[in-house]
Amino acid sequence: MTTVIYCNVTPFETRVAVREGGALVELLVERSRERSVVGSLFKGRISRVLPGMQAAFVDIGLERDAFLYVDDVAEALEEDIEPDELATSVPIQDLLREGQEILVQITRELGSSKGPRATSHITIPGRYLVLIPGSNHIGISRRITDQDERERLRALLADTPHTGGVIVRTAGEGRDRADFLADLAVLESMWRHILKRGEEVGAPSLVHRDLDLVLRAARDLTGPQLTEFWVDDPDGYQRVVEFLDRVQPELTSRVKLYRRQVDIFEAFGIEAELQQALQPKVWLRSGGSIVINQTEALVAIDVNTGRYVGGADLEDTVCRTNLEAAREVTRQLRLRNLGGIIVVDFIDMEKEEHREQLLEALRAELTRDRARSLVGPVGPFGLVQLTRKRTERSLERVLTRPCPTCEGLGRVKAPETVCLELRRALLSEAARSEASEFQVRAHPEIVRLLTGELKGILDELRERFGLNVRVFEAPGFHPSRFELGL
Numbered sequence: 192m193t194t195v196i197y198c199n200v201t202p203f204e205t206r207v208a209v210r211e212g213g214a215l216v217e218l219l220v221e222r223s224r225e226r227s228v229v230g231s232l233f234k235g236r237i238s239r240v241l242p243g244m245q246a247a248f249v250d251i252g253l254e255r256d257a258f259l260y261v262d263d264v265a266e267a268l269e270e271d272i273e274p275d276e277l278a279t280s281v282p283i284q285d286l287l288r289e290g291q292e293i294l295v296q297i298t299r300e301l302g303s304s305k306g307p308r309a310t311s312h313i314t315i316p317g318r319y320l321v322l323i324p325g326s327n328h329i330g331i332s333r334r335i336t337d338q339d340e341r342e343r344l345r346a347l348l349a350d351t352p353h354t355g356g357v358i359v360r361t362a363g364e365g366r367d368r369a370d371f372l373a374d375l376a377v378l379e380s381m382w383r384h385i386l387k388r389g390e391e392v393g394a395p396s397l398v399h400r401d402l403d404l405v406l407r408a409a410r411d412l413t414g415p416q417l418t419e420f421w422v423d424d425p426d427g428y429q430r431v432v433e434f435l436d437r438v439q440p441e442l443t444s445r446v447k448l449y450r451r452q453v454d455i456f457e458a459f460g461i462e463a464e465l466q467q468a469l470q471p472k473v474w475l476r477s478g479g480s481i482v483i484n485q486t487e488a489l490v491a492i493d494v495n496t497g498r499y500v501g502g503a504d505l506e507d508t509v510c511r512t513n514l515e516a517a518r519e520v521t522r523q524l525r526l527r528n529l530g531g532i533i534v535v536d537f538i539d540m541e542k543e544e545h546r547e548q549l550l551e552a553l554r555a556e557l558t559r560d561r562a563r564s565l566v567g568p569v570g571p572f573g574l575v576q577l578t579r580k581r582t583e584r585s586l587e588r589v590l591t592r593p594c595p596t597c598e599g600l601g602r603v604k605a606p607e608t609v610c611l612e613l614r615r616a617l618l619s620e621a622a623r624s625e626a627s628e629f630q631v632r633a634h635p636e637i638v639r640l641l642t643g644e645l646k647g648i649l650d651e652l653r654e655r656f657g658l659n660v661r662v663f664e665a666p667g668f669h670p671s672r673f674e675l676g677l
Contacts, residue, residue, distance in 0.1 A: 192559070194416045198405050198431075199455050200424035205404045208461045209412055211559065215464045216525045217412075220589050221404040228253070228297045228307060229582050230316070230401030232385060235309075236394040237291045242284045248306070249295055252395035255306035257295060261286065263310040292394045294385075300583050315378050315385075318410055318438040319363035319370055322378040326356030334361045334558065347371065354379055362414055362439075374438070409434045411561070413442055421459075423449040468526050468586055473519060479512045481519055485587055489532040492520055496538065509538045510545045513573075514552050521556035530562065530581025539573035553577070596669060604671045606636050610645050613637070613673050617652060617660060626677050627657055632665040633673040 192212045199206040202223065209217035221227060233251035240247045248256040261283040287293070299308035315322045329348050331341045344359045347368060353375050363371070385399045392398065402410060405427045413420065413435065420442070422428040428448040435442045449455045456462040467473070474480050482493045494516040496508065520535055540546055546569040553575070557564045563580040570576070593599030604612075617629060633641075641649055641662050652658040665674070 192416060193418045194412070194414070195418055196408055196412055196420045197449075197455055197459055197461060198408060198420075198422040198424070198427060200405060200422065200427045205427075206456065207404055207408045207412075208456065208459075208465075209408075214522060215461065216522055216559075217528075218461075218465060218468060218526055218586055219404060219408070219528075220586070222589075226403075227300060227583050228400075229300055230297065231397060232294060232296050232313065232389075232399040233257070233309075234389050234392055234394045234396045234398050235293055235295050237287050237289050237293060240284055240287050240289060242282065245283045247283060247287050249293060249309055250395045251295065251297075251309070252397065253307070257297065257307050257309035258305075259287075259293075259295060259309045259311065263298070263308075263312065294389055294398065299581060313382075313385075314358075315381055316360070316410070317374040317378045319360055319366050319374045320378065321358040321360060322353075322375070322382060323356035323358065324354075324382050328356035328358070330356070330358040332359055332361045332363070333563075335359070335364045337364075340364060351375070355382070406430060406434055410438075413439065417442055417445055420446045421449050421455060422446065423455040468523075469590060473523060475512070475515050475519055477512060477515055479516065481516050481523070483523060483527070483529075485527075485529060485585060489534060490529045492523075492533065492535045494520075494535065494537045506541060506545065509540055510542075510548070513537045513540065513545075513549050517549055517552045518556055521553065521560065524564075524579055525560050525562075527586045528583065529585050530579045533577050533579060535575045535577070537569070537573040537575060540569075550575070603669075606640050606670070607645065609633070609637050609671050609673065610640055610648055613641075614648050614652065616673075616675060617658060618656065620675055621656065621658055624677070627659060628677060629658060629660045630676040631660055631662045631673055632668070632676070633662065634668045634670045635664045635666055636670060637673065638662045638664045 195210045197208045197210075199208075204220065204222045206221075207217070207219040208215060209219075233249075235249040235251040235257065238248045238250045238256050245261040247259045249259050251257050261281075293311055294313065295309040295311050296313050297307045298310050312326075313324050315324070329345055331344055335341055335344070344363065348357055348359065348371065351368060351371055357375070381399075389398050401407065405422070409420070409431045420431060422431055425448060428446065432443050432446050435446065449458075451458060454462070456465065471484060472480055472482050479494070479496050482495070484491045484493075494513060496512050516535075516537065523529070524533065537549065540549070549569060550566060553566050557566065557577075560579070562582070565578045567576040594601075597603045613631065613633065617631075620629070621627065631641075649660050649662075652660055
């Protein structure tokens with residue numbers, strides 16, 4: 192399937208969009224003020240050891256301490272590989288102590304309310320290989336499925352001198368010894384530099400930062416299927432050409448400099464799709480839809496037939512809708528970078544063969560995803576649970592913030608609810624202070640309701656309780672906020 196990459200580079204933000212077969216499948220955003228720390232190495236200091244959780248907090252010089260599990264090595268391996276069985280049964284209190292200095296790598300960003308996830312088992316990704324210092328593991332990306340090729344690669348790496356463990360990335364499929372030796376030389380040199388810098392700096396300090404987004408795109412997203420790599424910045428264009436010239440020179444001719452005045456995302460129709468990627472509802476071509484709700488704990492996706500009525504057979508209509516939804520769900524997971532636990536509420540199907548067909552479609556689509564995932568069976572009522580590895584924040588978390596009006600709830604109190612709360616607050620304050628004159632400041636919608644349809648509230652307060660209340664508009668108030676004054 193053909194791949195086209197678009198890079199929009201400004202001094203303040205870099206955006207990368209990826210199309211596969213004409214469909215937008217990934218949108219990556221990195222801002223200069225909040226550049227991702229995933230993949231970066233820090234010399235940290237243990238600030239707290241938690242025996243009850245078998246974990247520790249590590250001060251790495253950021254606003255929040257990093258969180259380190261005792262068996263975090265498995266989480267550090269990337270690219271859907273076979274995990275190295277290095278977990279230890281030694282209690283964390285016997286391994287770490289407060290004040291101890293340690294070299295850690297960030298594996299996940301968990302949002303503004305939590306510190307990042309870290310590991311002390313370092314992995315350094317290259318173009319074709321991942322170097323694992325201190326290990327003797329040889330692994331192959333699970334996305335390389337040909338068994339003969341897997342055996343060839345494993346034998347080739349076993350016969351290639353290297354310090355540390357290695358993992359063949361997906362891009363390493365079909366490569367020869369010369370490619371791996373060149374990649375290893377770069378990675379081992381980088382590791383020596385990291386060790387040297389780690390000895391020179393004090394804790395907490397940044398020791399090594401991963402490539403910026405433009406070069407990560409060139410390293411991680413390119414391959415034989417790449418047809419065009421557009422960059423709208425001359426410096427970024429030159430860096431991509433030089434990078435690919437070192438690691439995959441046959442691709443350099445596919446890198447193109449975008450020179451037009453119109454924004455590259457506008458010109459290629461990506462901007463409109465970016466806005467759609469922030470909306471909860473996604474329409475399917477058949478007329479059905481999926482609705483995506485991202486919560487703190489999980490992502491819930493609901494599948495609906497919508498306007499699609501199908502043919503004469505209801506089961507066939509449901510199956511067709513579910514199969515189309517499965518393809519769109521997997522695309523949206525990549526596009527929005529959704530991770531963690533994901534529950535998809537497909538339309539329930541009675542036939543077992545249709546359920547198996549749905550799972551096969553889901554698994555087939557997920558093989559194109561760079562993030563590791565695991566799909567469960569179709570449960571009762573059509574629910575399918577899957578997990579997708581989460582590393583960086585989702586697109587929604589990067590581009591948006593909680594609504595200051597609804598305070599992140601997605602809803603605000605109905606005006607009638609606020610008016611009745613105001614009535615109770617006035618009666619409570621009158622009983623406490625024995626006052627009979629009040630001024631109320633509230634959102635304009637509340638004032639209009641109190642002087643219009645719900646004028647009876649003020650009439651009742653005056654006639655029954657002897658309270659004279661004057662109301663004033665406060666346009667800057669939250670719709671649920673009001674203030675009482677004498």
